[in-house]
Amino acid sequence: MNVAVHREDQLSSSPRLRCILIGVGRRALEDYVPALVDLSETIDFVAACDVDPTAEARLAAVLGRRAEARPLFFTDRTAALDATRPDLAVIATPHHTHLEVAKNLILRGVPLLKEKPFAISLTEAHELAHLVWQHDGHVRLCVQRRYHPLYLHAKEALAELGQIRHFDASYQLNANAYHDGWRASPETAGGGAIIDMGYHIVDLLHWFFGVPSVVYATTAPKLVPTASYTIEETVLANVRYDNGTTGTLRLSLCEAAKEETIRVYGTKGHITLRRDLFERYDRSNNRVENLIGDSSWASTTDVLVDTVARLRDSTVVTQEVTAAVDITAVIESLYHSIAQQAPVKPMRQETCSDCYNARRGWRSSGSRPTDGVSLAQASPGLV
Template sequence: MPVIVPPHQPSQQTLTSDVRQQFSAGSAMVPESGEGVTRTCRRRSQLRVPGWRPGRSGSASVRVGCCGRSFPTRGAPVRLVTRNCTIRTPAGRSATVNQHTRQGPLTTTEKRLPKTSGGMSNRLVDPTANVLLGTASPLAVSPSNRRFRAAMVGLGKQGREDHLPALAASPSVDLVAVCDADDKAVALVESEYHVPGYTNVVDLLDGEDLDFVVVAVPHHAGRDVVLAAAAHGVHVLKEKPLATSLDEAQEITEACQAAGIELMVTLQRRFNPVYTTFPQLYDQIGEPFLFEASYTMAVDPSSGWRGSNRLAGGGCIIDMGYHIIDTLLWYFGMPDHVLAHTAAVARPELDYDAEDTAVLHLSYDSGLFGTVLLSRCIAPKTEVIRAIGTRGSVVLERGRIRRLDNDGTAVEALARENAWPSAAAAQLDHFRRVLMDQRPNVSGAEAHLAHAAVVTAAYASAASGQMVDPKELIA
């Protein structure tokens, strides 16, 4: 008689044959042995199936049960059964399988997949037959039936005002927990959103069944949070910057790749139609040869951890300037040379060492060059990117973009009111689709090595007074 290994038994529990009456087809079944069968709980362990992933090439794994994979002792053979399961092949084709049975060692691996409207996701993948094995909904379910479990890590202003409302309002994501080192902040959000709170991210990851975390923590705390999530096989939606240094960015990237998780850095401008229109207009101004960008505001440069080079990794370049650097990399690509000048003298009565103002000169071997002004101490708040070509220019401001001819006459323009409130929700929805292989991750960890290289080059140039090639830093 076979012994059924159910997906929800406690860790290290020895099973006997009489438990098989309690569970239906779809469980893993192994031949009964004299000592019974042991199920080991490996919560959120991350393993790979070489050469296969639903809908694309690469490796994949699937989540089994509520807390890990089930397997027999001593590598005993296992039979996996499914009934009437619609599956998706690597080529993207769907098929229906009736009573599919696979005999052999249980070598299938797991990945954290979102829950479906039908409840707990108990799934096994057969990489040989390319079928989904188990009783839960198939991989190819529609977006409306797919729900994700997420936690908010970091309950500062950005977490409370941007990400928490987006999570709470999402039709496809359930906010199931929050975490912050400040127990008072946790208590307030617990009562407002009626979810459990944690003051330690490892406790959160151990205590909750999560698909991903949204991370909005001080720069110096980001690394440990991401590495902990990767170790638990939990995806990450992270506030900028990716890291406080290039070495740290490379460490995070490697950890995410090794764990097989997605990390996406949040950058609102990528989801704003005014900014996404720029490349279309830029193509119409002839041969571009010059650009200028500025992002300035008047805030307290000594405020909290942001005033400390040690904690923030820098000042206006790596913090607010990260948005502009991302936008310029998006529009023009990686510069070949960076020359930077920085200062931390605008508010001598305050105690801080992170730069409050910086000017960057970026140049490209193509002949394009430009300047970037960043400051925490220049009012009013202003954000402008202007590109000049042989047949006109494009001027991008915070809520408006215009294409001008060579005499400055507006040829076309686009304006958007209330451009920012929906950014957090749009990013959340995009990340959900990334996890379902419906959208590319255009802001992943590996892509942000370029950002880290430009930031590192800027600080190296400011220290040495010499031009620095950021491409050489990641060659």
């Protein structure tokens, strides 16, 4: 059985939205630009902005292969926003710049879709969430797996497993972008395997199981000990939840083959989940469900479709920002665990609607560990 998403059902018949792309790096060129072109009946790709002037030629090359007209190009964000007055902005810049760019857009009243991570520290996550509540900002996050048909089905199928006992989640790539440039340093990337590619899996586990009560994470030695990058490359973590569920998480940037597999075990059976396959088994190991994924799934396009369709939906913003702050707390606890070589409890907090009330400011029912370190401080020397 094949599972597909019907984007046409979600597209609005209203006039095209004026969209600006901020950041024209590899991710933008490979995913966002094709998606914006595919959705040209709904989205008017009016401008792109990057501090690197050579990005204009790379953008032109991508659009030229598709015989598409080029949008305006700017190296200055203020000039770009003043000239185009967009209805939507996409942020695909280096991680450490996200907060500044998002703040600029929120204060201008421009809805935005940003790349992960939500923030490179819990402090920044709090600040961004507060900006959203204080200024009625519209911020969406590109976490594609929540839109993938098989992952959506798996979320529903968890109820068929009875009480969830344990899970194994593994995600590995054969990447090299972190060897140099901004991704090589925790100060600019926020970290490596956990906060970059691993953000998708931590987000997925939060969607499935919520916030763990305790985490314990360790790192493997660097693949190339003499290499200059200082982000964590391979991580193994054990997690436990208040209801007794336990799990293991393995993330790696440097393996020979790409792999993404999640197995969830309950009292009534188990499931195996990949981007191209969903299988469910009963307690006797009989396969009772088998779904094949669509290999042509365009994840970024689906996220943009949903963003446009829910551009005036404040409820989805509250849900996503609330989840993003919790996910950042889990990520920070993983880095604390690595640095302290000990189990760590993620900081628990009230709902974001209470925490970030613009009239009252931030209120936390939890407390930060006095010996805690930032995400960036946790990573160096521990890869």
